Amino acid sequence: MAEEALVASDPLDDIPSTRFLPFAVPDIGDEEIRAVESCLRSGWVTTGPVTKRFEQDFRAYLGGDVEAISVNSATAGLHLALESVGIGPGDEVIVPTMTFTATAEVVRYLGARPVFVDVDPSTLNISPSAVAAAITPRTRAVVPVHYAGLACDMEAILALAARHGLRVIEDAAHAFPTRLDGKLVGTLGSDITVFSFYANKTMTTGEGGMVVTRHPELAARMRCMRLHGISRDAFDRYTSHVPSWHYEVIAAGFKYNLTDIASAIGIEQLRKIDRFQQRRTWLAQRYDAGLAALPLVLPAHPVMASTHAWHLYVVRLKEGAGMERDELIQALSDRGIGTSVHFIPLHRQPYWRDTCGLDPAAFPVAEASFASMLTLPLYTKMSDADQDRVIAALHDLLS
Numbered sequence: 001m002a003e004e005a006l007v008a009s010d011p012l013d014d015i016p017s018t019r020f021l022p023f024a025v026p027d028i029g030d031e032e033i034r035a036v037e038s039c040l041r042s043g044w045v046t047t048g049p050v051t052k053r054f055e056q057d058f059r060a061y062l063g064g065d066v067e068a069i070s071v072n073s074a075t076a077g078l079h080l081a082l083e084s085v086g087i088g089p090g091d092e093v094i095v096p097t098m099t100f101t102a103t104a105e106v107v108r109y110l111g112a113r114p115v116f117v118d119v120d121p122s123t124l125n126i127s128p129s130a131v132a133a134a135i136t137p138r139t140r141a142v143v144p145v146h147y148a149g150l151a152c153d154m155e156a157i158l159a160l161a162a163r164h165g166l167r168v169i170e171d172a173a174h175a176f177p178t179r180l181d182g183k184l185v186g187t188l189g190s191d192i193t194v195f196s197f198y199a200n201k202t203m204t205t206g207e208g209g210m211v212v213t214r215h216p217e218l219a220a221r222m223r224c225m226r227l228h229g230i231s232r233d234a235f236d237r238y239t240s241h242v243p244s245w246h247y248e249v250i251a252a253g254f255k256y257n258l259t260d261i262a263s264a265i266g267i268e269q270l271r272k273i274d275r276f277q278q279r280r281t282w283l284a285q286r287y288d289a290g291l292a293a294l295p296l297v298l299p300a301h302p303v304m305a306s307t308h309a310w311h312l313y314v315v316r317l318k319e320g321a322g323m324e325r326d327e328l329i330q331a332l333s334d335r336g337i338g339t340s341v342h343f344i345p346l347h348r349q350p351y352w353r354d355t356c357g358l359d360p361a362a363f364p365v366a367e368a369s370f371a372s373m374l375t376l377p378l379y380t381k382m383s384d385a386d387q388d389r390v391i392a393a394l395h396d397l398l399s
Contacts, residue, residue: 021389023338024200027276027380028265035264042260047227050260054267058210061177061270064187066212067219070263071226074173074196074209075102076256079109081192081211082141084221085167087112091140096126097345097358098366099145103171104346107143115139116347116356118363123147123300124314127365128156135160141167146175146185148342149202149309150300154180154188167191173209174311176202177277182305186212197262200379202276202309203269205262229253279380280310283387287313287376290391294398295321297372310378312342317372321398325372328397335393340375 039050051070059068071077087093089111095103097116104114117130124147131142142161144152154170161168170185172178173196178185186193192215197208213219224231229251232244258266269276288298297316302308317325329339345366347358360367376390 020336021338021377021382021386023340023375023377024379025381026199026204027272028204029268029272031268031271032265035268036261039260039264045261046259047257048260050267051258051263054258054263054270055210057267057270059212061273062184062186062212064184064214066187066214067216069211069213069219069222069226070258070266071209071211071256072258072262073207073256074171074194074198075106076226076254077194077209077211078102078143078169078171079106079254080222080225080256081169081194081213081218082106082110082112083225084218085141085169085191087140087167090138092136092138094126094131094134094139094142095346096143096145096147096366097347097363098124098147098343098369099171099346100173100343101346101349101352102173103143103145104352112140113138114352114356116352116358116363118365119147119369120153121365121369123150123152124365124369125150125152126157128153128160131157132160135164135166139164139166141169143169143171145171145173146178146309148299148312148314149174149178150302151175151178151180151185151188151306154190158189170194172196173198173201175309177273177307178309179302179305179307187214191215192218197266197269202280202311203266203273205258205266205269208258208262208266225251225253226256227253228255276380277307277309280378281308283378283382284308284310284313286384286387287378287391290387291315291394294394296394296398313376313378314342314373315376316369317374323397325374329374331397332390332393335389337390337393338377341370341373342375343370345370 055068087110091112092115093107094115098119107114115134117134120127126144168190170190170193172185172193175185176195192213195210197205229249231248295318346352347363
């Protein structure tokens with residue numbers, strides 16, 4: 001898209017530059033507000049017709065032969081995904097150390113053991129060679145995380161899974177709408193893919209997520225387990241013209257359903273996702289150009305027919321930059337600029353470190369990257385003038 005079109009969509013250029021610039025802001029418009037109001041006035045606010053429509057719309061966006069199951073968080077989706085493929089006590093599931101704790105904690109929910117591996121030094125995605133080295137007779141699944149919105153090397157991961165009979169559950173919390181070789185994440189051939197609609201993601205429902213799979217039997221299991229293991233949705237039972245009070249509990253399920261209120265927001269956000277992605281790409285390109293001369297390692301880019309969702313823009317300080325990461329975060333905050341760190345690797349977190357006996361020396365790439373990384377503000381409501389503040393501050397501090 002031309003620069004003029006992207007700048008024209010910029011709503012905040014006239015806001016004074018002295019205000020605090022947050023790390024992330026959701027892009028909620030009048031369309032979402034009207035949709036929520038309509039839902040509230042409808043008399044049906046929990047999982048119902050709007051949620052079914054959201055699932056249908058999401059499936060249509062992805063295309064391909066997949067089913068979509070809405071959930072109240074991506075964490076819930078990952079839990080349902082692993083449960084549906086039979087992960088249980090004694091099993092091992094390979095996960096990257098460079099991720100949020102949810103990726104690993106859901107493995108524990110099922111009594112299984114997460115096995116942590118290092119990441120690729122360029123992309124910070126899970127390293128296929130590290131995955132290969134971690135496979136044992138107990139390994140049942142691998143959970144690649146599409147870090148920051150850039151797709152993992154799925155060809156290598158799927159090949160390893162096929163060779164060893166493993167399930168592949170994609171943690172795509174950052175990766176909507178990411179493409180790999182022209183195909184959207186969610187249609188790449190894994191068993192299940194889980195997306196997040198948390199407040200700071202590329203689209204939001206406040207809290208929520210979507211699970212997609214091409215396996216009808218897995219979809220049926222997850223639909224049942226997301227609502228107490230009941231054989232029929234409440235909407236189906238309460239809206240029939242024929243009395244339909246009867247249902248059966250066929251498993252000890254969970255309470256993971258998404259409400260119609262959240263789905264009403266999601267429908268409107270989904271309509272805007274291509275525009276959101278274009279804006280994020282434009283901002284990432286501006287960062288690339290504006291920061292190229294500084295002592296920073298800039299994020300990896302997709303190649304060929306692939307695309308980046310640009311959920312996050314993560315930079316790493318080069319050796320000799322003249323400032324430590326924590327100093328830089330504080331200095332930017334003093335200038336009214338919010339940042340974050342993605343992530344504190346799980347091998348550093350007390351629970352995982354102590355429970356699993358993790359040694360930082362086993363994760364040299366993640367360890368070195370964590371020491372130097374910070375995440376810069378990037379969101380669709382961010383104006384070019386906002387971004388220029390960030391770029392100017394980094395030049396002032398690092399030049």
